[in-house]
Amino acid sequence: MNNLTKARRIAAAAMALMTACAAGITSAQAAPQGDPAPQGEPARYGPGAPGSGDPYFPSAGNGGYDVLHYDLDLRYSPPSDPAVPAGKLTAEATITLRATQNLDALNFDLRGLAVTAVDVDGKDVNHGAGPSDWTQVQDDASRTWELTVGLRPKLKAGQKAAITIDYGGTTGRPEDTTGALYGWVTTADGAMVVSEPDGAPTWYPVNDDPEDKATYSFHITVPEGKTAVANGLPGGKPETKAGWTTWTWEARDPMASYLATASIGDFTLSYGKGPHGLPIINAVDRGVTGPALEKTNAALALQPQMIAFLSDLFGPYPFEAFGAIVDDDSVDYALETQTRPVYSEVADEDTVVHELGHQWFGNSVSPADWKDIWLNEGWATYIQWLWAEHQGKSTVAKQFTDTVADLDSKNLWGLNIADPGRDNLFAEQVYHRGAAALHALRAKIGDQAFFAGAKEWLDRYSNSSATTEDFENVMEEASGRQLDAFFNDWLREGDRPAMP
Ligand code: ARG
Numbered sequence: 001m002n003n004l005t006k007a008r009r010i011a012a013a014a015m016a017l018m019t020a021c022a023a024g025i026t027s028a029q030a031a032p033q034g035d036p037a038p039q040g041e042p043a044r045y046g047p048g049a050p051g052s053g054d055p056y057f058p059s060a061g062n063g064g065y066d067v068l069h070y071d072l073d074l075r076y077s078p079p080s081d082p083a084v085p086a087g088k089l090t091a092e093a094t095i096t097l098r099a100t101q102n103l104d105a106l107n108f109d110l111r112g113l114a115v116t117a118v119d120v121d122g123k124d125v126n127h128g129a130g131p132s133d134w135t136q137v138q139d140d141a142s143r144t145w146e147l148t149v150g151l152r153p154k155l156k157a158g159q160k161a162a163i164t165i166d167y168g169g170t171t172g173r174p175e176d177t178t179g180a181l182y183g184w185v186t187t188a189d190g191a192m193v194v195s196e197p198d199g200a201p202t203w204y205p206v207n208d209d210p211e212d213k214a215t216y217s218f219h220i221t222v223p224e225g226k227t228a229v230a231n232g233l234p235g236g237k238p239e240t241k242a243g244w245t246t247w248t249w250e251a252r253d254p255m256a257s258y259l260a261t262a263s264i265g266d267f268t269l270s271y272g273k274g275p276h277g278l279p280i281i282n283a284v285d286r287g288v289t290g291p292a293l294e295k296t297n298a299a300l301a302l303q304p305q306m307i308a309f310l311s312d313l314f315g316p317y318p319f320e321a322f323g324a325i326v327d328d329d330s331v332d333y334a335l336e337t338q339t340r341p342v343y344s345e346v347a348d349e350d351t352v353v354h355e356l357g358h359q360w361f362g363n364s365v366s367p368a369d370w371k372d373i374w375l376n377e378g379w380a381t382y383i384q385w386l387w388a389e390h391q392g393k394s395t396v397a398k399q400f401t402d403t404v405a406d407l408d409s410k411n412l413w414g415l416n417i418a419d420p421g422r423d424n425l426f427a428e429q430v431y432h433r434g435a436a437a438l439h440a441l442r443a444k445i446g447d448q449a450f451f452a453g454a455k456e457w458l459d460r461y462s463n464s465s466a467t468t469e470d471f472e473n474v475m476e477e478a479s480g481r482q483l484d485a486f487f488n489d490w491l492r493e494g495d496r497p498a499m500p
């Protein structure tokens with residue numbers, strides 16, 4: 001499910017490929033990118049682009065197709081020695097997609113795992129046997145991790161195909177470009193799976209572009225006694241055979257690839273209900289005990305109230321379920337994995353409402369490019385302020401003043417949060433200047449236009465993705481004001497903006 005705003009990116013993706021080739025990488029992609037056919041002739045067939053052209057992650061995502069559904073069959077052995085973080089993953093992914101151009105080959109992103117077989121619509125694609133083969137490029141230096149699948153018969157624009165990929169390997173603890181743990185993070189008792197921004201390829205072959213949302217089915221087979229938790233709702237009871245248990249989860253709401261999870265551990269599951277009967281499923285690691293467990297239980301007990309509070313402000317909760325995965329291991333942060341955020345060691349009230357806020361801002365409406373990240377983190381932080389006020393802990397006005405004072409004292413106005421740079425996606429400015437910008441906007445245009453604009457934004461781009469410019473346009477429409485100078489001052493300029 002793809003809103004197809006990518007034509008502008010083809011050039012960038014081609015550039016990225018040329019760079020990869022210059023770096024000495026050979027790939028089936030080296031053929032020229034589908035030349036446009038002369039007027040009146042049918043379009044030619046060519047390979048899909050190996051990247052979606054995100055300026056920060058040029059080889060993430062791929063061109064030429066739109067994924068409809070991922071069916072992920074994962075078998076995982078957690079580390080045999082808890083002190084050595086190496087697990088074993090053996091998997092089969094079936095990816096149902098629709099071609100958006102005439103294709104003779106297409107790519108998936110897959111990092112650090114070896115493919116053993118590929119078939120297209122049930123037909124084996126022999127490795128190295130001719131035009132309908134597949135190849136893998138794994139180049140850590142250029143961050144190019146591509147699986148290229150040749151297509152014979154070729155796939156015409158608009159046609160669907162189901163591509164099945166068998167793959168696997170030893171799992172470790174992957175890091176993002178800043179050195180933070182992410183992706184399939186092997187833990188002592190299983191795995192914590194948190195893939196923002198480009199970690200999804202560490203565990204499944206994917207079109208790793210937040211603009212290409214899809215539905216997911218997960219079948220996760222783990223040693224009996226372990227619990228596997230993914231997004232969405234259980235697809236039946238876990239089934240145990242010969243010491244292995246298969247957990248099935250179905251995520252029926254369209255989801256960006258970085259928001260998928262399949263976390264495994266010694267979890268205790270509990271089932272509750274939120275407003276209008278919304279299923280809430282929490283998984284808490286049995287290693288979370290004492291004060292961390294008390295804090296976690298208290299925060300998770302507030303989830304129904306938080307959902308009701310945010311639904312009043314922003315419209316109905318956007319998905320089929322909610323809940324939490326609280327691991328006793330840590331990646332040092334929490335992630336808003338769709339319908340079921342993952343927490344490190346403890347889930348505190350502030351973090352729970354932040355990750356819940358992301359279900360509207362970030363998950364239902366996702367960033368079109370990674371540079372639009374402030375739309376996720378600014379809103380989720382602002383939602384923490386709103387909740388703290390609702391709970392009588394502090395006012396939004398005071399949190400705004402304190403935040404501005406903090407940005408002043410740390411001299412943090414220099415960063416353009418509407419294009420913070422690849423390694424500043426999660427810098428504190430993105431969160432705090434972002435939230436302050438939203439509050440300044442509210443002060444400028446008034447509560448009525450601000451909340452009407454927020455609802456319009458969520459309505460117009462739900463299950464989709466959008467840019468900072470799209471957000472500015474919605475807010476200009478909602479308020480009937482020209483806000484270019486305002487947004488430049490609050491998001492982009494290197495100086496402290498004038499206070500509202
Ligand atoms: N979106 C997460 C949050 O604010 C943070 C993710 C950090 N990811 C990373 N790779 N450092 O809740």
Ligand code: ZN
Pocket residue numbers: 354358376377380
């Ligand atoms: Zn966040």
